[in-house]
Amino acid sequence: MTRFLERIRTQKPLIHNITNVVVTNFTANGLYAAGASPVMANAKEEVEEMASIANALVLNIGTLSSEQVESMIIAGKAANKAGIPVVLDPVGVGATSFRTESARTILEQVNVSAIRGNVGEIANLAGLSAQVRGVDSMGEFDMDELLSMAYKKIQVPLAVTGELDFITDGKEKAVISNGHPLLTKVTGAGCLLSSVVAAFLAVEKDVFHAVTGAVCYYGIAAEEAASKAKLPGDFQIELLNQLYAVSDDLIAEKSRSVLGKLGSDL
Template sequence: MNKKVVNSVRETSPLIHHLTNQVVMNFTANGLLSFGGLPIMAKAEEEAKDIAKLADGVLINIGTLTQQELRAMITAGKSANRKGIPVVLDPVGVAATAFRTSAVNQILNKVQPTVIKGNAGELAHLVQIPWETKGVESLGDGNGEEIAYKVAETYQTTAVVTGKTDIICTGINIVKNDTGHPILGKITGAGCLLGSILSACLTTKDPIEEQVLTAVEFYGTAAEHAVNNSDVTGPGSFIPHFIDALSLDVDELLRGDL
């Protein structure tokens, strides 16, 4: 974990344009604010280009996708590419329906993502590797490194395969992250908020491998820290402590002080 990345986010407060799903907007906004970034939620096609021009990064998350939102995502992504700011694509449930698959293909045909982040089932689907899924959940078991390599190579991007062990491929190197806690799988939007934190970290001037690894390590460590609070008795009580943990300094998290 690179403390410089976290500190840089907090010094610059990057504005992240979220085109994300309706289920997670409040949780994502609060989590990013706690971490040190600034969220703006804007999915109207009429303003997508202008908002992306103002932003320091763009997050595209297809969790509750509509046709109009798809057009806005493409518009914002293209605007971000022209400006040279990072774009994170989270293809939530891409394997669930033909509409989602088609939508992600359209996005990838017109927008160059800096990072594609998703669970193994989602990213496997993007590169035609068989994998069992159920809705937005990944149920299969296989070679996550193969998926990460193939996504990175196919789409000329950095791939982040999330799971018990997160796998990051920048196109050449594979790095892994083992921080985190199973309780993250019991709250809606845990992966979506990670996409937001990742977008903020990509705005720093550090190497992309350090940006991405720092984002997932910090996120996982914050979950470990929060769940150890004596007031946490389940997913509901975990959430406020997790948002608090996202505001801590790296040294505080690593010490584990409660």
């Protein structure tokens, strides 16, 4: 696997996050641990300028407002103009009509490089049937069918994360089994993953391989953290430690990623 971490830690890409208030500190610390440089700026008066000097942009709708949507669209257009990748995290899409409509509006006006969400979020974003409670996915899908239908509808590379993680760019598909259940006990674990995806995209133009690499790295860091910390509070701190400690060599050794074509059995 390409040595993504070495490149991130050498280049220290600036990742502009317009994210939710619950996860700002954890996301920033996680990006620092990975080797990237975070910036959290969401005022509409400055996001265009900030996005234009960043190396990637994350749009996370976890704590949404009309003003934030406006900032996201301004920043997204600036990122598109600057030619930097944009990652959308559609937190809780399907829970309310405002949230769902806002995410779709962003997709209509911004050229998004990748979307990272859970099954319910991706299904609802694509207009498929799913039940969402808060920001947790409650849907049951045949994942290959979901990936095919969602990509056909959205036309953006997808990372659908959960007990197993599924990535597709409409042609290729990866199924990743790295990770640990304690990730579900830490607020902002998925949000941080979306920002890690952005850091990988900042140093790699091949979206499918960058997203696959980011998800493998994050899952391995979670496994390493869980081997050292058994309780959620300890795990949260240890996850930051392992995001710092995990190397490209360890990823190559411990990655459990199966690659294939979308629509094929793996």
